[in-house]
Amino acid sequence: MAIYWVFEVLPMAVTALLPLVIMPPLGVLGAKDLAVNYLKDTNFLFVGGLLVAVAVERWNLHKRIALRVLLLVGAKPKWLMFGFMTVTAFLSMWISNTATTAMMVPIVQAVLLQLNEGQDDDVEGSGELDNELEGTTNIAYIADERKSTSSSYYEDKVNGIDASVTVAQGVPAKVETNHKVPYTNTAQEVFEDEQADKKKDELDGRGKYGSIGKDAIDLELKEIEFTDSVNTVTAKQSKEEAQNYQKVCKGLTMCICYAANIGGMATLTGTGPNLVLSGQAGTLFGDEAGINFSSWFIFAFPTMIICLFIAWVWLQLLFLGWREMFGCCLRRNDPNANAKEKRVKKVIRQTYDEMGPMSFAEIGVLCHFILLALLWLTRNPQFIDGWGSLFPKGFVTDASTGITVAVLLFIFPSKKPTFLCCKPKNDPNAPRPVPALLDWATVQEKFPWNIILILGGSFALAAACKESGLSAWLGGQMEGLKDVPTVVFVLLLCVIVATFTEVTSNTAAASIFLPILAELGVSINVHPLLFMIPATLACSFAFMLPVATPPNAIVFTYGHLRIIDMVSECSPTTLPNAIVLTYDHLRII
Numbered sequence: 001m002a003i004y005w006v007f008e009v010l011p012m013a014v015t016a017l018l019p020l021v022i023m024p025p026l027g028v029l030g031a032k033d034l035a036v037n038y039l040k041d042t043n044f045l046f047v048g049g050l051l052v053a054v055a056v057e058r059w060n061l062h063k064r065i066a067l068r069v070l071l072l073v074g075a076k077p078k079w080l081m082f083g084f085m086t087v088t089a090f091l092s093m094w095i096s097n098t099a100t101t102a103m104m105v106p107i108v109q110a111v112l113l114q115l116n117e118g119q120d121d122d123v124e125g126s127g128e129l130d131n132e133l134e135g136t137t138n139i140a141y142i143a144d145e146r147k148s149t150s151s152s153y154y155e156d157k158v159n160g161i162d163a164s165v166t167v168a169q170g171v172p173a174k175v176e177t178n179h180k181v182p183y184t185n186t187a188q189e190v191f192e193d194e195q196a197d198k199k200k201d202e203l204d205g206r207g208k209y210g211s212i213g214k215d216a217i218d219l220e221l222k223e224i225e226f227t228d229s230v231n232t233v234t235a236k237q238s239k240e241e242a243q244n245y246q247k248v249c250k251g252l253t254m255c256i257c258y259a260a261n262i263g264g265m266a267t268l269t270g271t272g273p274n275l276v277l278s279g280q281a282g283t284l285f286g287d288e289a290g291i292n293f294s295s296w297f298i299f300a301f302p303t304m305i306i307c308l309f310i311a312w313v314w315l316q317l318l319f320l321g322w323r324e325m326f327g328c329c330l331r332r333n334d335p336n337a338n339a340k341e342k343r344v345k346k347v348i349r350q351t352y353d354e355m356g357p358m359s360f361a362e363i364g365v366l367c368h369f370i371l372l373a374l375l376w377l378t379r380n381p382q383f384i385d386g387w388g389s390l391f392p393k394g395f396v397t398d399a400s401t402g403i404t405v406a407v408l409l410f411i412f413p414s415k416k417p418t419f420l421c422c423k424p425k426n427d428p429n430a431p432r433p434v435p436a437l438l439d440w441a442t443v444q445e446k447f448p449w450n451i452i453l454i455l456g457g458s459f460a461l462a463a464a465c466k467e468s469g470l471s472a473w474l475g476g477q478m479e480g481l482k483d484v485p486t487v488v489f490v491l492l493l494c495v496i497v498a499t500f501t502e503v504t505s506n507t508a509a510a511s512i513f514l515p516i517l518a519e520l521g522v523s524i525n526v527h528p529l530l531f532m533i534p535a536t537l538a539c540s541f542a543f544m545l546p547v548a549t550p551p552n553a554i555v556f557t558y559g560h561l562r563i564i565d566m567v568s569e570c571s572p573t574t575l576p577n578a579i580v581l582t583y584d585h586l587r588i589i
Helices: 002-007 018-026 031-039 041-058 061-073 077-092 097-134 139-146 187-204 212-266 272-289 293-326 337-354 360-379 398-409 440-446 449-468 470-477 479-483 486-500 506-523 529-538 550-556 563-588
Strands: 152-158 161-168 171-176
Touching (some): 018 031, 031 449, 041 061, 041 097, 041 272, 041 360, 041 398, 041 449, 061 077, 061 097, 061 360, 077 097, 077 293, 097 337, 097 550, 212 293, 212 550, 212 563, 272 293, 272 449, 272 506, 272 529, 293 529, 293 563, 449 470, 449 506, 470 479, 470 506, 486 563, 506 529, 529 563
Antiparallel strands (some): 152 161, 161 171
């Protein structure tokens, strides 16, 4: 079964049915004993949580929550990434990782579209820059214009003789004629004549006094070189901005699959491996295992927050850079940042406004969702007596709570009732039935039935391994590991499991490893949960390949990421997350 799960020879749900096909004929375990594993209490816990998640999806409550949070965090790239990751992680705690990713990625695409439009505007802005250059001061042009404005030449006839009147800057007008003048020029007048001639020659661009014509040509050439350099810089900036945009695309899409995988760690129903652990622990220790919704949430939620923060910091540094992360030089690197942020915020606001006010159905689903979370958290918090203590031990579980709330969804109306005091006074229509918050047609369409079979198959396989003695034999073969420090062993275990889960599903990986680790703990006199819990959480660190998890595959299909991007840029996060899980191991001790 492990080989079939890894290489997907058959659909995974079909592979999960193989214990019923193989084990009875081989005399390992009877069909009746195997069949009960397919609908255990853990399976019904998952069914209850998924039914509530289907109702949330049906009325788009998750989309409203996501858009509202994005409006609160702002439109800067780093805070957009923070908002996307926070919302995705929160939603994946309660609904499936696949559904969360499928809902969030289109929102990311809409945001990226606005950033792309801003990028196109920047490229078109090079033409605007050329227009601005046309309106700037051209030194050569001004120098040439001065010859016709600041210095004016007027030809006139004085008694039939040509006369030139030179009006130069700072030089008084001088009339030169061939008339006989009855006085002799003074030294001052000779000096003024020379200054006037010098100024005239300078303005004409001729003579021994200057070469402003040559300077004008040089300035024109410099202006052409300046324009070419501006165009080159503009093209270079456009290329850099396009590269930065591609990085933002990769970062914002990759953060969704990161957050979806990490967020499921926090709750018992958030992802399949957590439920496999719950079922395995129940088989080994019964009610003494101490793993229920509230105890798992208290333990795993802080771990999820730390891992999510590590992922956010890593993606920030990788795709946005340390300057963007710490807020330095943002305006200098992107002068149109304000306009882009306004466009992004506008599209988020517009999408949110299109949803209109919260409907009666959304309010109803939200109330049921909050009710379920509170009932799960307060049934048996272990540090105090919960409401579960009002019933005999074992009579009420998290599964019965989830199924109860799910059944209420099939009863509660999706619109305001139209009878008794709820009927408007002016409504002439007779009371009529309204659809419930959840109907069976929607459940058949959206419910992931394959997960239930995969969980059941993992429990059946574990039961067969235990009955045949295979688990005990494998545990005995690994007794040599008892000399290895447990901290080192847990660190290596987390890395191995996280690597293995890249080529198979998270649930299948947990189903393969957890029975072996349980027997290993027994054989070396270490509590099995010290190995099983870190391995379970490590199953959620499937970031590197599209085939690892459905969220990875969904993100990959949008075309912003390549496999080499995911492998090279996601693999470094495995070690720090494994260190976090090793720290959790110390917390358990």
